[in-house]
Amino acid sequence: MRKNVTFTVGLNYSDKLIDTGVNLISTKLEWDEELLNKYNISGPRYTSYPTALEFSDDYELDSYITCLNSVSRDKSLSLYIHIPFCSNICYYCACNKVITKDASKSIRYVDNLIKEIKLISRQLNAKTLRQIHWGGGTPTFLSIEQIDRIMQAIRESFDIPDEPGTEISIEIDPRALALEDIRLLSEMGFNRMSMGVQDFDLKVQQSINRVQSFEMTRDMIVEARKYGFQSINLDLIYGLPHQTKATFESTLNKVMEISPDRISVFNYAHLPHRFKPQRKIRNEDLPAATEKLAIFEYIINNLQAQGYLYIGMDHFAKPDDELAIAQKNNRLHRNFQGYTTHEEYELIGVGVSSIGSLNNQYHQNVRDLPAYYEALENNQLPSWRGVAMSQDDEIRKAVIFELICHFELSKKSIEEQFQINFDQYFTNELTLLAPFVEDKLVVIDDTSIAITSRGRLLIRNICMMFDAYLNELHMKQNFSKVI
Numbered sequence: 001m002r003k004n005v006t007f008t009v010g011l012n013y014s015d016k017l018i019d020t021g022v023n024l025i026s027t028k029l030e031w032d033e034e035l036l037n038k039y040n041i042s043g044p045r046y047t048s049y050p051t052a053l054e055f056s057d058d059y060e061l062d063s064y065i066t067c068l069n070s071v072s073r074d075k076s077l078s079l080y081i082h083i084p085f086c087s088n089i090c091y092y093c094a095c096n097k098v099i100t101k102d103a104s105k106s107i108r109y110v111d112n113l114i115k116e117i118k119l120i121s122r123q124l125n126a127k128t129l130r131q132i133h134w135g136g137g138t139p140t141f142l143s144i145e146q147i148d149r150i151m152q153a154i155r156e157s158f159d160i161p162d163e164p165g166t167e168i169s170i171e172i173d174p175r176a177l178a179l180e181d182i183r184l185l186s187e188m189g190f191n192r193m194s195m196g197v198q199d200f201d202l203k204v205q206q207s208i209n210r211v212q213s214f215e216m217t218r219d220m221i222v223e224a225r226k227y228g229f230q231s232i233n234l235d236l237i238y239g240l241p242h243q244t245k246a247t248f249e250s251t252l253n254k255v256m257e258i259s260p261d262r263i264s265v266f267n268y269a270h271l272p273h274r275f276k277p278q279r280k281i282r283n284e285d286l287p288a289a290t291e292k293l294a295i296f297e298y299i300i301n302n303l304q305a306q307g308y309l310y311i312g313m314d315h316f317a318k319p320d321d322e323l324a325i326a327q328k329n330n331r332l333h334r335n336f337q338g339y340t341t342h343e344e345y346e347l348i349g350v351g352v353s354s355i356g357s358l359n360n361q362y363h364q365n366v367r368d369l370p371a372y373y374e375a376l377e378n379n380q381l382p383s384w385r386g387v388a389m390s391q392d393d394e395i396r397k398a399v400i401f402e403l404i405c406h407f408e409l410s411k412k413s414i415e416e417q418f419q420i421n422f423d424q425y426f427t428n429e430l431t432l433l434a435p436f437v438e439d440k441l442v443v444i445d446d447t448s449i450a451i452t453s454r455g456r457l458l459i460r461n462i463c464m465m466f467d468a469y470l471n472e473l474h475m476k477q478n479f480s481k482v483i
């Protein structure tokens, strides 16, 4: 049955999504579910281009070292630290993690992580770190003493300016951190935090094996605010087992009580053939496509009604948050952590499986702990794979990231950046976009490509038209549905 769904999306006028800034006028539009189903295929989330699937094992450690050596001294750096351990498995999880309740498992890891930080810093002329992000896994699986040891090692190897713009963020699991440790984290320099919630409904939580009370989450955030943490983010997931629009309304009401600065809303990608923990989730418990769409509709409309701005494809932020300001000023970028405010920083990843991006190369560390330990205990960087981007990769990355961050692209700016004629270079891609134009998802003229308000929900599909690596098998096997 055909059903029209009404989304409220911030728009300046009804056709093109030109200004995504803070002074948006909310406009209601009709969304055609049939259209959504037509385009709701599997596709990448584009946290990189080329995506990690294209990273090659042939990429040599020497290339990575040369790349590190070539970062100029005046460049600012961003450091991603991956802590793979979790004490409980969440059934929806698709991350690279190690499930253990044995805290001593982290001792060898921390020693090797510190070694990796020191080895990396010796290869770099650039020493200024303006952004540090701890992710996982569960960074707070480590003891406060271990986190402190790593932060001290970073400070010994790099300069971290004591300036308001310096971001030191950590993903917190409130089930794995004492309230009083927030103060200690703040004393170490942490000033941003993100927390996984997913859903506050107990039945949903039980079905994903992640029971975390509202009170525990709220108290952690109250404490974080007391110690000056900014840009506090909560992660939510829609499409989880037993979720309905009604249960999610109640979850969102609780989220509003906490009033985080940012909310990330992810679509649950059920890929049990790829991710073993997901086999614990029964197909029949998952919400039907129409219910899932209704939840998503509710999230978009409700969060905007509460004053949040819709950022990129899956983030919401208060108008005074850095992410909202970055979007308004055309400075929103994308990397492996999602949307970010600093593209100009060279990104270095440390820890098992972490990915970095510097000097137009992507690099990834080995994925398993034995290989990680073996490399570092032999004083080698634990390099696994990577890719040096071609000129074509760079052009396509610029186009895809411009669209996924700003929903509009100036052909002239791409032409000037890469000395190409846009329409000639992308003749095939513009032909592939014709059905999107016909369905009023995209507007293309001589100077620009603009995504319409209803096209925004399908931005991944639109970006896929510029992806030179995609084929049908790739899409079926490796990616989640776009909505």
Ligand code: SF4
Pocket (backbone or CB within 6 Å): 085, 086, 088, 089, 090, 093, 094, 095, 097, 136, 137, 138, 173, 196
């Ligand atoms: S979702 Fe996060 S906390 Fe849960 S198992 Fe995965 S990495 Fe660990």
